[in-house]
Amino acid sequence: MTAALQAQDLAKKYGRRWALRDCTLDIPAGRVVGLVGPNGAGKSTLLKLASGQLAPTSGTVTVLGGPPADPAQLSRIGFVAQDTPTYAGLTVADHLRLGARLNPRWDSALARERIDRLGLDPGRKAGRLSGGERAQLALTLGLAKRPELLILDEPVAALDPLARRDFLRGLMEATAEHELSVLLSSHLVSDLERTCDHLIVLTDSRVRLAGEVDELLATHHRLTGPRRDPGRLPADQHVVSARHTDRQSTLIVRTGGPILDPAWSVGRLTMEDLVLAYMEQAAPAPAPVPAARPALAVLR
Numbered sequence: 001m002t003a004a005l006q007a008q009d010l011a012k013k014y015g016r017r018w019a020l021r022d023c024t025l026d027i028p029a030g031r032v033v034g035l036v037g038p039n040g041a042g043k044s045t046l047l048k049l050a051s052g053q054l055a056p057t058s059g060t061v062t063v064l065g066g067p068p069a070d071p072a073q074l075s076r077i078g079f080v081a082q083d084t085p086t087y088a089g090l091t092v093a094d095h096l097r098l099g100a101r102l103n104p105r106w107d108s109a110l111a112r113e114r115i116d117r118l119g120l121d122p123g124r125k126a127g128r129l130s131g132g133e134r135a136q137l138a139l140t141l142g143l144a145k146r147p148e149l150l151i152l153d154e155p156v157a158a159l160d161p162l163a164r165r166d167f168l169r170g171l172m173e174a175t176a177e178h179e180l181s182v183l184l185s186s187h188l189v190s191d192l193e194r195t196c197d198h199l200i201v202l203t204d205s206r207v208r209l210a211g212e213v214d215e216l217l218a219t220h221h222r223l224t225g226p227r228r229d230p231g232r233l234p235a236d237q238h239v240v241s242a243r244h245t246d247r248q249s250t251l252i253v254r255t256g257g258p259i260l261d262p263a264w265s266v267g268r269l270t271m272e273d274l275v276l277a278y279m280e281q282a283a284p285a286p287a288p289v290p291a292a293r294p295a296l297a298v299l300r
């Protein structure tokens, strides 16, 4: 099966600053991929490279087996930009007509059916819609284009929890109904937790973690036990993060094998735990604790 997205040493520089570097990814088709990372991590840059809106500084990216900027590819890729932009002066119906005019694979029935189901008045101007309704209109335009890959850049960031849930539910239904790969960025791990089966964590312009969610959750563990030097763990246990008190260590480790040491109590991670562990790993180390107060030291 053709991959939805493949990147090899992909990098983008703005002036002297790298927005993305060393990005190597292989995402199978048919997945809902969550791209998560803090502000300025490089998420939009990656999504723009994947949708052919930016050219790489170095490295390569292919989407659905070809270069994303290729005109033949563009009709296969849908892009819903940050702030889900629409034309304020055009009505909902105008947007659908425009979509039909601009997109060779436009699915009018799908667009009309979604607008009906959402209860959006076709005669209403987009500028008069609520943020949630506008986001749903933008999603409808993205879906009716009948892309094979739909890319959404923080589409729910401005929405309240109910509107977010409705938007993501609509996206999930559409993914189940049509053969669609989705690449979705968000700050909100809780949204991705409900939506995604593949995860990419991007911080400080680099990919820190990428893979199938089930596999990532099965191979990461929280170990809690008597204080221990993480450097003395078995070689196949890669320490992602470590916290220590005087007596106790709490480690997040990645390993394909079982944890056999009976001194550890082994806990499962949520997607949020996993994302935070990798984000924390990339964050600057906290200021050292003064030597006079070792009992309060929390080492990372």
Ligand SMILES: Nc1ncnc2c1ncn2[C@@H]1O[C@H](COP(=O)(O)OP(=O)(O)OP(=O)(O)O)[C@@H](O)[C@H]1O
Residues within 6 Å of the ligand: 014, 015, 018, 019, 037, 038, 039, 040, 041, 042, 043, 044, 045, 046
């Ligand atoms: N057009 C541009 N010119 C110069 N620098 C840019 C440009 N676009 C982005 N950057 C810089 O590149 C880095 C990555 O930005 P990017 O927008 O990809 O991050 P992001 O993860 O999407 O952030 P956010 O969550 O805030 O939207 C940032 O340091 C940003 O300031």
